Amino acid sequence: MTDVALTPEDDAPATGFRARHALLKRLADVVSLPASRINAFERSVTGDLLVEMLRLASADDRKRVAARLAPLTELPNALARMLLRDDPEIAGLLIEQCASLSDADLVACARDATMDHRFLMASRRGLSEVVSETLLSFGETPVIEAVLRNQTARLSQVAMEGVVSLSRTERSLCHSILRRPELRPSGAYVMFWWCDPDDRKTILQRFAVSREVMQEVSEDVFAMAAKEGWQDPVSRKALQFIERRQRNRAAIEKSPWGGLEQAIEAAAAEGLTRELASEIAYLSGVKPITGAKILGDPGGEPVAILCKATGLSRNELAGLWRSMRRPELQPDGTPDLVWERVQITYEMLAVDRAQTVLRYWNWSLSSALTPALLRAIRDGEEEALDDYSAPERAAMLALAENFGR
Template identity: 40%
Template sequence: MANAEPLELIHEAPRRARDVLARRLADIVGLPSSRLTPRERWIVADLLFDILKASDVTVRQRCARRLAGLVEAPGRLLRVLACDEYEVAEPILEESRALTDFDLLEIVQAGTLQHRMAIARRENISEIISAALVSAGEPPVVECVLKNKTTALAAPTVDRLVGAAQDEVRYAALLIRREELRPAQAFRLFWDCEHAERFQILERFAVDRTILIDSTEDIFPMVSKEGWDDPLVTRVLRYIDRRQRNREAAGLSPYGSLEGAIDAFCVEGAQQELVSEIATLAAIHKRLLLRMIDDMAGEPLAILCKATGLKWTSFQGLWTGLGRPAQDDSVEPARKVYDSLSVEKAQTVLRYWNLTFEDAERR
């Protein structure tokens, strides 16, 4: 990447003629193609490059400002100025439309934090460049990328950021506003969010399944006749099904129902047997229920209660069974979630989570 190295100033006293010549050469380089052939432009750019090597920062700054707005500026000259000291590079990094993705990738790798911040502020950053900026792992740059509404984010980049939000909590609020965020990513992000962000995720992504349910209603009897022996169909229909609870398990349970198991939980606490029983009766993975129990906020348990048709008193039973005070600050946000979600929407969230845990177990 020799062509993108910062210009090294040759030790020489500044001269007025050199400054004027640099300006003239920059003006010539910027002439439209109707007045200057490509070969002539390359020659002039080479001469200007030599002059800039022997010029001070002020001259290089002036040249960079002149070239920043030119669509036909020579790539080599742009790259070396864009990798120069930030005060020289800034106008080219933020304004030049002549920089290609290849150029920007070089600058992302060779530049400083300030260079990457300037690139992150550019309009219409491609998925390739945003991925390179995010991979550097610098929170100020990542936040700038996420705030830039004209930036394109590829799905793998969003996945990476959702994972990074576990350590950088500020990412969550910015990711929620991105159009690229998909339901599976949002519900994974949910666990690392504060109350306000969690509610935003539910408002945006907790949808009902009316069309799915109506369109597949006749398939359930077909699959039942086949003995539910197609694992893939069974998996999809479990997401669509109106029912959440495991009715067969309720008939065999010593507690008689999900409500009965929760009543026992309220008295006995989070005993392993009770946790397993509640997970079975609610038709969810035990590890998912443990994740809900470990979550110190109340929204996940509120979603479980709403999705399974439980009354609010069952949430209170789970909450106090965990040894948490009834007047805890997390109860009010949980009640807000419980009251705002329909059963179908709560089931959508719960089933996305459950599929995630089942997929993780299979891997």
């Protein structure tokens, strides 16, 4: 072989050098040979030489080589690493088509390359949990939306909690999150608070589940717990979530209004005071902080859920609505759209399913509020969510906006 000295013009893209183009093609062909024709070491050495040539090659040459190598089942690591960090239109050929890329290759590319690379990767078929979580960790809305739309991508529960948390400020993500099979009721119930009306309807239709099976298997446990005097706080809390009765009988006995219907009637006549709001919450079997979140919600659907779960009639729903001084008619005399939506929500839910939603809210928004959690909510420490339990994380997300007002 004749030694050829490189001259300065060799450093620039040289479309007229037929030998360079031919050699690039031949080396790419060698790398593409099956294992029966070339061993792993030979493939690796050929790949190293190809990398050195591609460093000085034009974008068109690099693109041709990438297209040639994309279908390979085995690709030299150095070559893959270089091409994955190339311009997006070149790297995209491997990202979209090369099945031999490992999770390690994709994660490294996501970390070292640009958002354009991550956006291309987000649509790659069969993304693993590790790669998806890496892509989501950058917090780039277009990339996150692309991952969520990718029905072949797999997402871990940690990743789902992350995007649920992000959706509080990036509301456009809500619809895509609700289409993911990995979303669980715990995430959907807390996301409900900042979803739009259509997405709220989807949550109630899909995630407002019955507790009938739990009630059947634990029926005799209620008698056991009663015999023990309800001394075990763990079983008592779980049974409170499972039981069929929603209203607080102890609160009803102590109430100066005599019952939930009477308290709502008084609120409709006098207006909803802080005292009446707390009393309605207690009588409904929820804590005042849960009641405040429900009654203060601008969308109104939580009020319908509260009324349906507690067995209140349509008249009591209307009375509670009036007590909050919420309109039933628009200025032109037509029905108010929000009030219409509240009534539809009331009608569409079965009592048992409404109770599931209400009790999860009460569980996550009240019993989870430890001093540390309250401090975290006030300080906006949402990045520390991993330190808290599922209901504590739900409380942080749902109440963070309230504390920020």
